[in-house]
Amino acid sequence: MPPSEVAGQTGKAPRVGLFATCLVDLFRPQTGFAAAKLIEAAGARVEVPERQTCCGQPAYNSGDRADAAAIARQVVAAFEGFDYVVVPSGSCAATISRHYPALLADDPSYAHRARALAEKTFELTAFLYDVMGMREVKASFSGAVTYHDSCSGLRELTVRKQPRALLASVDGLTLKEMKDADVCCGFGGAFCVKYPDVSNAIVAKKVAAIEDSRAETLLAGDIGCLMNMAGKLKREGKNVKARHVAEVLADMGDEPAIGEGQ
Amino acid sequence: MSLSITSPAFKENAALALADVDLQQALTHVERGFIEKRRKAAEALPEFEALRDEARAIKEHTLAHLDLYLEAFEAKAQHAGAEVHFAETAEDARQAVLAICRRAKARTVTKGKSMISEEIGLNDFLEENDIAPVETDLGEYIIQLRGEPPSHIIAPAVHVTRNQVEQEFRRAHAGLDPERDLSEPVSLLAEARAALREKFLAADIGITGANFLIAETGSSVIVTNEGNGDLTQILPRVHIVLASIEKLVPTLEDVSTLLRVLARSATGQDMSVYTTFSTGPRRPGDPDGPEETHIVILDNGRAEMLAGELREMLRCIRCGACMNHCPVYHAIGGHAYGATYVGPMGAVLAPALFGLEKTANLPNASTFCGRCEAVCPVRIPLPKLMRHWREREYERHLKPAAERGGLKFWAFLAKRPGLYRLATRLGLAALSRFGRQDSYASLPFAGGWTRHRDLPAPAAKSFLDQWKASR
Numbered sequence: 001m002p003p004s005e006v007a008g009q010t011g012k013a014p015r016v017g018l019f020a021t022c023l024v025d026l027f028r029p030q031t032g033f034a035a036a037k038l039i040e041a042a043g044a045r046v047e048v049p050e051r052q053t054c055c056g057q058p059a060y061n062s063g064d065r066a067d068a069a070a071i072a073r074q075v076v077a078a079f080e081g082f083d084y085v086v087v088p089s090g091s092c093a094a095t096i097s098r099h100y101p102a103l104l105a106d107d108p109s110y111a112h113r114a115r116a117l118a119e120k121t122f123e124l125t126a127f128l129y130d131v132m133g134m135r136e137v138k139a140s141f142s143g144a145v146t147y148h149d150s151c152s153g154l155r156e157l158t159v160r161k162q163p164r165a166l167l168a169s170v171d172g173l174t175l176k177e178m179k180d181a182d183v184c185c186g187f188g189g190a191f192c193v194k195y196p197d198v199s200n201a202i203v204a205k206k207v208a209a210i211e212d213s214r215a216e217t218l219l220a221g222d223i224g225c226l227m228n229m230a231g232k233l234k235r236e237g238k239n240v241k242a243r244h245v246a247e248v249l250a251d252m253g254d255e256p257a258i259g260e261g262q
Numbered sequence: 263m264s265l266s267i268t269s270p271a272f273k274e275n276a277a278l279a280l281a282d283v284d285l286q287q288a289l290t291h292v293e294r295g296f297i298e299k300r301r302k303a304a305e306a307l308p309e310f311e312a313l314r315d316e317a318r319a320i321k322e323h324t325l326a327h328l329d330l331y332l333e334a335f336e337a338k339a340q341h342a343g344a345e346v347h348f349a350e351t352a353e354d355a356r357q358a359v360l361a362i363c364r365r366a367k368a369r370t371v372t373k374g375k376s377m378i379s380e381e382i383g384l385n386d387f388l389e390e391n392d393i394a395p396v397e398t399d400l401g402e403y404i405i406q407l408r409g410e411p412p413s414h415i416i417a418p419a420v421h422v423t424r425n426q427v428e429q430e431f432r433r434a435h436a437g438l439d440p441e442r443d444l445s446e447p448v449s450l451l452a453e454a455r456a457a458l459r460e461k462f463l464a465a466d467i468g469i470t471g472a473n474f475l476i477a478e479t480g481s482s483v484i485v486t487n488e489g490n491g492d493l494t495q496i497l498p499r500v501h502i503v504l505a506s507i508e509k510l511v512p513t514l515e516d517v518s519t520l521l522r523v524l525a526r527s528a529t530g531q532d533m534s535v536y537t538t539f540s541t542g543p544r545r546p547g548d549p550d551g552p553e554e555t556h557i558v559i560l561d562n563g564r565a566e567m568l569a570g571e572l573r574e575m576l577r578c579i580r581c582g583a584c585m586n587h588c589p590v591y592h593a594i595g596g597h598a599y600g601a602t603y604v605g606p607m608g609a610v611l612a613p614a615l616f617g618l619e620k621t622a623n624l625p626n627a628s629t630f631c632g633r634c635e636a637v638c639p640v641r642i643p644l645p646k647l648m649r650h651w652r653e654r655e656y657e658r659h660l661k662p663a664a665e666r667g668g669l670k671f672w673a674f675l676a677k678r679p680g681l682y683r684l685a686t687r688l689g690l691a692a693l694s695r696f697g698r699q700d701s702y703a704s705l706p707f708a709g710g711w712t713r714h715r716d717l718p719a720p721a722a723k724s725f726l727d728q729w730k731a732s733r
């Protein structure tokens with residue numbers, strides 16, 4: 001629903017609950033601040049509910065459906081009062097919007113609430129671009145960046161043009177596409193620690209593609225993938241900085257990059 | 263005898279595969295060749311996406327009425343003079359084939375490509391019974407010489423480099439002129455054909471697989487690019503078709519729809535070079551064809567899949583697109599999976615056929631990147647079905663205790679936001695004391711991560727705490 005409608009109904013800017021994700025919370029707070037800044041710049045009010053931990057993917061993807069459902073119920077309860085839920089991660093946003101309805105389908109008191117929450121949950125750049133109609137940001141960044149399409153955001157939520165369109169409005173920034181930007185980086189949550197050698201072979205290819213793009217900065221929309229790629233870039237001694245795309249869009253691209261101190 | 267399943271050693275298999283220079287070279291063909299060809303073929307056909315929906319609907323409809331279509335097929339095939347054998351288990355199927363061989367007093371059988379034959383371990387079984395199987399598909403022939411299982415469902419020898427094939431032929435083909443140039447794939451094919459020619463003529467029985475069984479006509483359909491399948495089923499006196507229950511399709515019309523998505527998804531061709539329909543044995547007046555036709559239809563756990571969440575897997579038309587687009591398959595190839603079927607489709611199918619206990623690694627060894635589902639012509643939700651197996655694994659306590667314990671502890675906290683805050687606050691503070699760094703090259707308990715990459719350091723203070731302080 002476009003912002004004007006919401007504003008028309010309530011006479012006020014829409015209220016957004018920011019679901020920070022566990023990785024942003026623990027590893028990359030500045031992504032959370034960047035997301036909040038962008039949501040406000042788009043004309044919405046932002047709140048960060050305290051009763052949030054994680055979307056439950058670690059349990060869900062490990063086969064622990066009962067715990068995943070318990071965590072899903074907790075997220076539904078904490079966030080259903082907002083006009084929108086915005087998530088700076090394609091994979092966590094997809095978990096809420098694509099998987100919670102199935103996960104809670106058999107729970108009579110939560111099934112419809114999970115479906116309602118799914119309807120109003122968005123990945124950050126999709127929210128800014130598709131829901132709020134944002135077409136440009138006030139930000140500058142000098143240098144060339146390359147953008148990795150994280151799998152869930154791309155294939156479950158079709159996030160592809162939104163981050164690129166917004167990046168195009170950043171002063172001084174050039175986007176150099178890498179080859180196979182839509183191919184997995186090898187993170188896969190627990191996969192990367194369960195099968196480290198296979199994961200490594202995949203991320204090694206990704207790092208080569210990043211290097212071939214000749215960009216100095218790697219951007220993506222998911223901290224998990226970014227930590228994987230940043231960790232590999234660092235291990236291989238590559239001089240490429242990794243950041244969440246929100247940080248550049250929020251004009252916070254001069255803060256320390258991932259793995260560079262905060 | 264039973265098929266050897268090496269999936270429990272998946273990690274070790276994968277490590278060997280990653281270190282195998284020839285294999286890594288061969289695998290680049292999958293990553294580049296197949297993907298590009300499929301993309302072009304899909305783009306060239308405006309109705310491709312709509313055809314995928316149709317293909318899916320055809321298979322769904324068939325599965326919903328599978329009992330009826332199986333009966334109809336049996337009646338039509340019998341009417342055409344074929345004998346239909348239903349085999350509940352792999353052993354039943356092997357015995358059915360052996361009985362036919364015994365009756366025909368067969369010494370040699372030629373074989374077209376058949377994954378069912380691999381699934382039931384037919385070649386080893388025939389050899390144990392003094393019957394010599396001869397694979398006639400070039401790829402199958404190569405791996406038979408090498409004593410290997412296929413590493414891909416449509417390109418069984420995709421893991422072998424051209425050089426290795428040349429070496430294998432020079433070793434195996436007595437009388438091959440050492441001067442003969444075998445540097446081109448066509449010359450290798452010609453050499454294989456020359457070696458196979460006599461075998462075709464000497465074979466007592468020809469065994470082929472089936473891409474489809476048509477209920478309307480009682481026919482079986484195979485697609486190949488080499489024509490070897492035709493010779494395999496026309497020249498010998500007896501033809502055996504090995505199929506499984508989900509190969510059923512109602513009508514000829516349906517087959518033509520499925521063929522259109524199959525070739526494009528598999529190799530990027532509009533059509534495979536040979537598409538062969540066979541209906542019963544030779545009739546009076548027919549110029550050629552076998553005197554006897556037998557169709558062995560295998561269940562091997564599929565009927566059970568039909569009733570549950572895995573049913574969608576039975577839509578599979580074995581095109582190979584899922585493995586062609588899989589980053590894990592690209593990294594390690596097919597043999598590491600160790601359970602006949604490989605890549606994403608194998609990760610779903612193998613636990614159903616061979617038991618989850620032995621194959622639990624396979625549905626876990628996926629990043630859930632979703633590219634398989636995005637290209638599957640019959641839209642099988644492969645990641646969802648892999649997750650299904652992870653859930654069964656968890657339920658049955660098949661996971662290592664340490665992993666389960668860690669997960670349980672994490673979930674305990676994640677379900678209690680207040681406690682989670684406290685615990686993460688303490689954890690972050692403790693890590694800071696452990697030695698504040700920007701990233702870690704190694705950390706206790708994080709070996710899986712830090713073996714190959716640094717770990718960016720956690721924040722000193724969580725986002726939620728910082729946010730609260732800032733407002």
Ligand code: SF4
Nearest residue numbers: 578579581582584638
């Ligand atoms: S699962 Fe889909 S993509 Fe994979 S082989 Fe079967 S039909 Fe093809």
